[in-house]
Amino acid sequence: MAIDEAFISRLVETFYKRALAHPELGPLFDAKLSGRWSEHMEKMKSFWSAVAFRNGAYEGKPVQAHLGVANMTPQLFSNWLELFAATLSDIAPNKDVETWFMTTAERIARSLALSLFYNPALDDPKYNNQ
Template sequence: MEQSFAEIHRENYRRQANGYGIDEAFVSLLVESFYAKVRADKDLGPIFEGVIGDRWPAHLARMKTFWGAIALKTGDYHGRPMPAHLKLKQVEPWHFDRWLELFAQNLDEVSPTPEAKNFFNSRANNIARSLMTGMFYNPADDLKDLKP
């Protein structure tokens, strides 16, 4: 049976990720170690604890599925991050900077290769930018820059 273009693309993507040292074990380590930092952080910890409470195992499993889908094209993640984040009224734009700072710090500690670090940093920045835009973008702000 002939592979579809999408199947070939996913296979090549996974092969490249594996060449960077990215596999399911690394994704699991990345998520576990990162969220340990988040939980210990004086700014982010209380926000996450307030929302997640005693459901950390389920949240970590969901984040492993999310990052596995991104890094390994598993197709296993079917969530909708934006609606969940829109409910977080205590989150401010600077929280995303702190999240990215911890994420980069974690990658410095656990990445098997510079390519893996760059791969995840790039995607984390894109995700943060997308969530921030969805949560805080105000079209009226664009009008302030227009000159009459």
């Protein structure tokens, strides 16, 4: 894909700089990560490195890390994806890299959102007919 650890680092640093400046994402991230930004940045670099290179660099638990985040809503995942897409559009070395990372981010966001917000009762036909 023509990427390396330097690209992963740039992607993470650029995205989170923008996330902190975002009117909705910034306060959420800052409240959760205040005083732990450098640790989080290294963790996210390990995460994306593990995803991109399948190198086992990440050993965290993403769902547990997002549980109990104050003021988190499903809509914020859309905001996150929009910002991630804009970041990739600006820094990805080519369209293949942009597409692969965006497709992967969408899958991850969907998985996290389902883990955090899915209510199986909503699939019950007796609720869908009302």
